[in-house]
Amino acid sequence: MPKAKQKQRRRKYNYNINRKKLNKAARKRAAPRIKCPQIRHAWDRSKTVSQNLAEMGLAVDPNKAVPIPKVMRMEVDGQDTKTKIVRKPYVINELEYEASLPEKKSETLSRDLIDYIQHMIWNHGENYKAMARDEKNYYQDTPKQIKRKINVYKRFYPEEYKAFIDSLQQETMDQQ
Known part of the structure; x- marks a missing residue:
């Protein structure tokens, strides 16, 4: 079966396109846009999602953050459970402050x-x-x-x- 004529043609390098700018734009489009400004400013692109959220004091999975106990467990006095260190507490403070503000009235008529x-x-x-x-x-x-x-x-x-x-x-x- 014959091939399409365009497939046989040799691809030419396009010198008019800036490959660096093209790759940057593609990376920017590929990364999801974080709408919350507090989280966006504290986000570190070199870390994973769970690491970023743990530093901010937020949970990736709410079911693991506040588990529903199936059986009551006795805690041993000598052992401490893992404590997470919150390195960016200002994110939670800003989110709590924003949530405490009264909602704006958006009810209008034409x-x-x-x-x-x-x-x-x-x-x-x-x-x-x-x-x-x-x-x-x-x-x-x-x-x-x-x-x-x-x-x-x-x-x-x-x-x-x-x-x-x-x-x-x-x-x-x-x-x-």
Whole structure:
């Protein structure tokens, strides 16, 4: 069976490629990217994963770190079990500090949805059936869906909602 023409052709060395840079890039891609900045800065590439984690005071296998005792064993007073030396305790301290920080509120609504809700409240007040018939109700939300969206807005932005309601009441007072 005949071979493909490309397979028979002699490979030529490409002088335009920097082999050192190519190998560095390949090594960088091959090594996994450590997302945790504390562990990444303390990582030593010349050591194994288990050695690195042991130096930081972290466990490779959680089952071996905190084993479930099957039978109660009596410890002999004269013998000490292996104690691991933590050479980089600052990693654990930083991780514990980061874990103790309160979680950031990431709940937000789009500006379009806020404008939609404010328009509905501005024109219809608490009448959800009228809101459902409004021409700005492009997605044809039901009265219950609109009520749910307004409640979400109240929960996410209580100060803004209160200021908006106060401005509505102020305008109704001025008109009378």
